[in-house]
Ligand SMILES: NC(=O)c1ccc[n+]([C@@H]2O[C@H](COP(=O)([O-])OP(=O)(O)OC[C@H]3O[C@@H](n4cnc5c(N)ncnc54)[C@H](O)[C@@H]3O)[C@@H](O)[C@H]2O)c1
Ligand SMILES: O=C(O)C(=O)C[C@@H](O)[C@H](O)[C@H](O)COP(=O)(O)O
């Protein structure tokens with residue numbers, strides 16, 4: 001693990017690099033291909049300064065820079081917004097040697113990646129994630145997409161980026177709730193593959209809980225690098241999610257359902273936090289997690305997530321809507337639901353076609369009464 005001032009480069013299967021470091025934003029041109037002339041920078045309304053820094057640097061290096069501000073957060077991931085960007089690319093004459101840059105959180109990198117995947121059937125994209133969640137998860141791995149009225153990420157493509165640039169300095173302006181939501185995906189990597197992540201989070205919380213939930217978390221850089229390594233290894237082995245990659249979807253069957261039922265008013269990481277507790281309870285009900293060790297692992301889900309201030313419960317009385325949304329999960333096959341469960345720490349496996357009664361019983365274990373405090 002390198003020190004905070006030396007950028008770390010993690011190769012994703014030898015195909016592209018994820019560069020993580022302090023002050024690396026100016027390196028974006030290094031990740032664009034040699035033939036690129038036109039660049040479209042896609043960004044949210046919340047990052048005017050970063051956007052001008054990035055576009056200024058690209059202009060100074062001779063690129064013809066086009067800029068597209070898109071609606072904030074999940075409102076960016078719509079067909080209408082993608083269509084606006086296609087129209088912009090068409091008017092600006094973008095060819096197959098031109099490129100898109102996604103500057104923002106996971107919503108922007110998902111959208112920018114999808115527009116790059118679909119424009120002329122695929123142009124280059126460099127991802128510059130500015131949230132923790134974007135750095136450790138969304139910008140890495142080439143899963144791109146938008147939502148439809150029927151559900152989350154239902155339209156998309158696998159389109160690996162040309163490179164990913166994670167400038168950890170930009171996290172200083174990220175609201176704490178968004179930083180914490182990103183930690184949910186980091187914790188996910190701890191449960192499915194790298195338990196040292198959980199130890200580091202627990203140590204940081206024990207030392208100073210408030211600091212652990214902020215960009216000042218003393219282990220943040222190592223947590224980012226560890227989570228990126230988990231993701232890089234998995235996607236290098238199975239880009240198109242034919243099997244292994246499904247483990248990155250831990251907690252997402254129930255989590256995505258919450259997001260949809262709540263009309264995207266919950267942060268993704270918050271919903272995934274509850275989704276992980278749900279699926280841990282389900283694993284106990286199905287016998288995948290058993291005995292005192294199983295009980296302790298389920299309890300650890302709650303304790304780690306709650307120590308970070310993440311929700312671990314969801315409102316009661318929404319089962320029918322949740323189940324309808326869960327059935328649209330991409331891991332489903334026909335009418336058979338498939339979920340990622342643990343059979344031990346860092347031992348993910350699949351649960352195929354569980355009884356509806358068990359699915360609902362697990363919901364009972366994470367649901368709270370309407371008069372209990374919201375997340
Ligand atoms: N493609 C994948 O593999 C993958 C993986 C995980 C999540 N995702 C997707 O990522 C999305 C969630 O991403 P997110 O959590 O980054 O949310 P987000 O993109 O909505 O960003 C969260 C908020 O932070 C603001 N912001 C971004 N950077 C900032 C900064 N440096 N300073 C201040 N404010 C900043 C944004 O404007 C937004 O309001 C979801 O749509 C989820 O489905 C995709
Ligand atoms: O990269 C993956 O694969 C993941 O599943 C990572 C998830 O954290 C991410 O939220 C992803 O967008 C979910 O994908 P989906 O296929 O369930 O829409």
Ligand SMILES: [Zn+2]
Pocket residue numbers: 137185252268272
């Ligand atoms: Zn996710």
